[in-house]
Amino acid sequence: MTHLAQLAQELDQIFVLAAHWLLSYLPAALQPLCSAILSVAAIIIVFATLFALTTWLERKGLGRMQNRYGPNRVGPFGMLQPIADGVKSLTKEDIVPITADHAVHFLAPVLLVTASFMDYAVLPIGRNMVLVNLNAGVLFFFAIGSMMELAVFMAGWSSRSKYTLLGAMRAIAQMISYEVPLVLASIVVIMQAGSLSTVSIVNMQATYSGIWPHWFVFTPWGFAGFVLFMVAATAESNRSPFDLPEGESEIIAGYYTEYSGFKFALFFLGEYIGMFATSGMAITLFLGGWSAPFSFLTWVPSYVWFFAKLLAIISVFIWIRGTLPRLRMDQLMNLAWEFMLPMTLLNLLTAGIWHFMPAGSSRWLVCSTMVVVPCILLSRGLKHRKKFQVRTYHYSE
Amino acid sequence: MVGEGILKGMAETARNFFGSFVSKDRLTTVQYPEERELQIEAARDFPFLVYDGADWQQGMRCVACQICEKECPPKCIFIEKSKDKKPDANGKPQFYPAVFNIDISVCMSCQICVEVCPFDAIKMNVDYNLSTDDRFAGLLLNKQRLSKSNDYYRKIHPTEATAVDARLAEERARQKAKAKSAAEAKAAAEARLTTTAVQPASGEPR
Numbered sequence: 001m002t003h004l005a006q007l008a009q010e011l012d013q014i015f016v017l018a019a020h021w022l023l024s025y026l027p028a029a030l031q032p033l034c035s036a037i038l039s040v041a042a043i044i045i046v047f048a049t050l051f052a053l054t055t056w057l058e059r060k061g062l063g064r065m066q067n068r069y070g071p072n073r074v075g076p077f078g079m080l081q082p083i084a085d086g087v088k089s090l091t092k093e094d095i096v097p098i099t100a101d102h103a104v105h106f107l108a109p110v111l112l113v114t115a116s117f118m119d120y121a122v123l124p125i126g127r128n129m130v131l132v133n134l135n136a137g138v139l140f141f142f143a144i145g146s147m148m149e150l151a152v153f154m155a156g157w158s159s160r161s162k163y164t165l166l167g168a169m170r171a172i173a174q175m176i177s178y179e180v181p182l183v184l185a186s187i188v189v190i191m192q193a194g195s196l197s198t199v200s201i202v203n204m205q206a207t208y209s210g211i212w213p214h215w216f217v218f219t220p221w222g223f224a225g226f227v228l229f230m231v232a233a234t235a236e237s238n239r240s241p242f243d244l245p246e247g248e249s250e251i252i253a254g255y256y257t258e259y260s261g262f263k264f265a266l267f268f269l270g271e272y273i274g275m276f277a278t279s280g281m282a283i284t285l286f287l288g289g290w291s292a293p294f295s296f297l298t299w300v301p302s303y304v305w306f307f308a309k310l311l312a313i314i315s316v317f318i319w320i321r322g323t324l325p326r327l328r329m330d331q332l333m334n335l336a337w338e339f340m341l342p343m344t345l346l347n348l349l350t351a352g353i354w355h356f357m358p359a360g361s362s363r364w365l366v367c368s369t370m371v372v373v374p375c376i377l378l379s380r381g382l383k384h385r386k387k388f389q390v391r392t393y394h395y396s397e
Numbered sequence: 398m399v400g401e402g403i404l405k406g407m408a409e410t411a412r413n414f415f416g417s418f419v420s421k422d423r424l425t426t427v428q429y430p431e432e433r434e435l436q437i438e439a440a441r442d443f444p445f446l447v448y449d450g451a452d453w454q455q456g457m458r459c460v461a462c463q464i465c466e467k468e469c470p471p472k473c474i475f476i477e478k479s480k481d482k483k484p485d486a487n488g489k490p491q492f493y494p495a496v497f498n499i500d501i502s503v504c505m506s507c508q509i510c511v512e513v514c515p516f517d518a519i520k521m522n523v524d525y526n527l528s529t530d531d532r533f534a535g536l537l538l539n540k541q542r543l544s545k546s547n548d549y550y551r552k553i554h555p556t557e558a559t560a561v562d563a564r565l566a567e568e569r570a571r572q573k574a575k576a577k578s579a580a581e582a583k584a585a586a587e588a589r590l591t592t593t594a595v596q597p598a599s600g601e602p603r
Binding site for chain 2 (some may be wrong): 060065066067069248281319320322323324379
């Protein structure tokens with residue numbers, strides 16, 4: 001039995017042990033640098049592969065939701081489609097508008113991809129598998145996440161096209177609006193955990209009472225926080241139904257209209273990598289990171305759980321994309337400022353009350369009411385303020 | 398409450414997602430190069446020339462009257478009339494098109510050539526697999542490429558083809574009857590002529 005447990009533990013730590021073994025051949029002075037390079041390379045390879053897999057999954061899933069087959073020509077079940085897409089985007093002509101600001105135009109996709117990969121520095125992918133255990137990890141994550149806005153605006157501004165500028169304006173308005181509920185929704189976890197370190201947040205959730213884990217999502221404020229966080233994350237990563245910045249039917253492709261070939265592919269990559277990063281953060285904060293969902297499943301390696309949760313969230317993203325139409329700009333803003341923001345603020349209060357009330361069913365009752373009642377009232381407010389009037393335009397007469 | 402409609406919609410997409418694995422009827426797509434659906438009867442794209450019988454050169458209905466060439470709005474038809482006459486499918490000597498070209502890169506599928514043809518010789522095709530790597534010669538269809546048998550026409554537009562066949566058969570019958578009556582009339586006139594011619598001849602000696 002102990003033998004089996006040890007085997008499970010070794011399997012869990014296999015990548016950590018392998019890295020140590022590899023580094024032991026190097027002189028001590030080079031070890032920290034090489035360790036960092038090794039981890040960064042691993043992150044880039046793994047998540048770029050996940051990106052390729054996701055594009056295939058997304059196209060297949062969306063196809064099935066629309067009663068189509070999806071890609072099925074390249075390789076078995078079209079699985080080699082991402083490779084074909086990559087080859088295609090690499091061999092395409094790279095067109096830069098004559099009036100564009102060449103340097104900024106070039107830097108924008110690079111910055112986007114760099115920023116989105118930097119997010120992974122603080123994500124614990126498995127037990128002891130985190131690039132740096134910053135004591136302000138969550139803060140670092142959101143700070144880097146806001147760099148993506150800069151990249152988006154650089155792209156929109158430098159292209160010198162009305163579509164890119166409109167798309168960038170929309171993107172900035174949307175991303176800044178949703179950054180507020182995103183951060184506020186995650187504060188409840190920081191309050192409860194008393195730490196900004198992602199590693200200690202996960203460690204707190206990786207304990208069990210009976211077979212049940214102590215994930216924050218299994219509390220009223222945690223559940224509300226998780227849902228709010230995921231909605232804000234969808235908007236942050238510019239995914240349907242919040243894909244106004246791209247808005248294919250209105251402004252062509254938004255801020256990356258003037259990008260082609262591999263730069264376009266980099267934008268695509270950056271967006272997906274950013275989406276995985278925010279999903280990974282949601283997993284870390286609310287879904288117990290790499291911890292198993294039941295205490296009797298802890299023998300499964302921790303990184304398996306992390307990626308299983310990540311894939312589950314990605315599938316929900318795809319599912320949502322296959323279901324919902326795009327929001328209008330005013331609906332988007334109303335949702336952020338009139339629903340999400342009050343809900344996240346109230347959720348802070350709920351989390352505080354949960355902390356100070358004695359454990360038991362009374363605390364569940366009070367906190368659940370505090371989540372459900374405002375949600376119903378606020379959503380009613382969203383629904384019933386429809387004013388129908390004849391639209392008059394100043395310049396139409 | 399916000400989200401009710403979202404959940405309903407997500408149930409619908411989930412039903413479609415799993416349903417597409419279970420029942421093949423849901424999948425509306427056709428795996429194009431391998432399987433092709435027959436075109437609907439009312440479909441049309443570019444004209445073709447109908448011929449009767451088995452030999453496309455002999456059975457060609459077109460008599461090179463050049464009406465379609467003159468009526469064609471984008472002027473995509475080019476016809477060169479023959480100098481000699483050849484017997485058509487009915488054995489009647491007719492002119493025939495020495496050259497008949499249609500440039501389908503110009504054709505706008507208006508069907509006017511079909512409407513004006515008095516011989517039911519030109520009809521609309523439904524074949525859409527016309528992409529080619531030669532944008533000049535590949536899209537300029539010559540007489541041979543344009544010729545399709547009447548059987549083919551019956552296959553792609555059954556109702557229309559039946560009507561045309563009936564009309565042609567009627568016409569043929571009428572012509573045959575006319576020819577027969579004309580022959581009879583001629584014979585009768587000849588007979589009368591001979592009798593009238595004979596009478597004075599017989600009476601002359603009187």
